[in-house]
Amino acid sequence: MALTDLKIRNAKPTDKQQKLFDERGLYLLVTPAGGKWWRLKYRFGGKEKSLSMGVFPDVTLKQARERRDAARKLLANGVDPGIERKVQRAGAAERAANSFESVAREWFAKQAPGWAATHADKIMGRLEKDAFPWLGGRPIAEITAPEVLAVLRRVEARGALDTAHRVHQNCGQVFRYAIATGRAERDVSADLRGALPAARHTHFPSVTQPSEVAGLLRALDAFQGTFVVQCALRLAPLLFVRPGELRTAQWSQFDLDKAQWRYTVSKTKTEHLVPLASQVVAILRELHALTGQRTYVFPGRDVKKPMSGAAVNAALRRMGFDTKTEITGHGFRAMARTILHEHLRFPGEVIEHQLAHKVPDALGAAYNRTKFIDDRVRMMQAWADCLDKLKAGAHIIPIRGGTDPALN
Structure with a gap:
């Protein structure tokens, strides 16, 4: 019989693992510690395999069935869902390692020991406040000049033109580091020269009389x-x-x-x-x-x-x-x-x-x-x-x- 939410919630742990089966290979594994794990039982290449579908109640019965159906579509197309998941995770890890934020933090870690602490804090502060929220998760090789310009325009719009120029400079340094480490082919920030109005530099106020x-x-x-x-x-x-x-x-x-x-x-x-x-x-x-x-x-x-x-x-x-x-x-x-x-x-x-x-x-x-x-x-x-x-x-x-x- 198919599982129900009531049956799942009433399932009590015993001294051994229990398998409560649903339909088409989906089952709930109840551990002696009380954990309830969704699993999909399937065969591929003549071998029986098992694929994790999440933990109840974070993943509901309905969601577990949707994940099961997606995995069975892959099987129907001759794709092992377990291998496909590993490929997807590897790709996600690679994208994360090559994201703008990851590259920027790596660049910062290389450069910061040679800077004054206040200078280093200002650079990372600018990146965290003005660049990472919009560019941080993007693969650095896929970022375009208009995306960087949009970041700079946000800074300019709040009246911080000098900061916008400094963010532009820091982004360029990150892109050039990405090129040097083989994670980008060009510095797209270079296309933005002249896109911002020139900053008017002012001296620190002082008493000189x-x-x-x-x-x-x-x-x-x-x-x-x-x-x-x-x-x-x-x-x-x-x-x-x-x-x-x-x-x-x-x-x-x-x-x-x-x-x-x-x-x-x-x-x-x-x-x-x-x-x-x-x-x-x-x-x-x-x-x-x-x-x-x-x-x-x-x-x-x-x-x-x-x-x-x-x-x-x-x-x-x-x-x-x-x-x-x-x-x-x-x-x-x-x-x-x-x-x-x-x-x-x-x-x-x-x-x-x-x-x-x-x-x-x-x-x-x-x-x-x-x-x-x-x-x-x-x-x-x-x-x-x-x-x-x-x-x-x-x-x-x-x-x-x-x-x-x-x-x-």
Whole structure:
């Protein structure tokens, strides 16, 4: 007799497996543990075989019969349904391995060790948010240029044109990796050059007029947040390193007796030396009493990790500064570059080396961490002294042709 839902639900497990037969080879296997598995009994090539049809109640009696009928059609056409299932699964596994997301994550895993953590997070964040939902499951070799353009248009439509260009760039990198690994024949994103409007790049907002610096510095000193963040705010203009390099600074990189900080530049992966002004050393010695036993100079809530990347900008906003139009943690670099060159008259190449920028010289050396080191030591102390005097109400009076301005 054919099975019914009631009979299936009332079937109780025993100490042995039970087979409850339906029709045309379909039966329900009831295990001693209480599991109920659909099976199809059939013959192919003179051999008796069994094919799984799913688990009850996830697969209902009606669905199991539909699967049985589909399998018997294959048999009628001379196809073993068990072999056909293996072929389909292998094809699905291959398509999954060659999907855009799989290739992208493989490419990312190869490249990420050479990137700064913040840079890597931004790339994967863009892919996960703007590309994977629409392209992730598609075989990369089958993706067309219009599909990629549709992804970019969605990003552009929300007003993030610069991000759209970066997604375009990242997609191109993934396609080129797929070509190199034999999973695609061409980079279809290359067909989209010029499809997006040119992005307008803006600089990080910064305070670059000496007359405005005093108020900013006094506001930093008056910050009422945690002592760790307060120290980070006081040091940011004095050191003018990249925000990620400041917040991830480790005590092992500092020699306070020699007034030096050595670390690896996040962008160029080169060693960098920051001479520490006496004011900086004083702040660090005070902070060392609190965090000196930790790895990071500025630990976060989880003391095993550095301070949040958003902490400095969040503190600036708490003090009333607009981080979109006035100042950001990165803006202290522009502040130092502008005032050191235009008002304190330090040579541009000395400033650029201290900023850890690549500045090719006549001998072709792109960067040397100790080049101009005597000038940089003097410059960093002069900069700290200048900020102290500005904070106290002095005014810069540039002396043309010199590097020692007067302040009154």
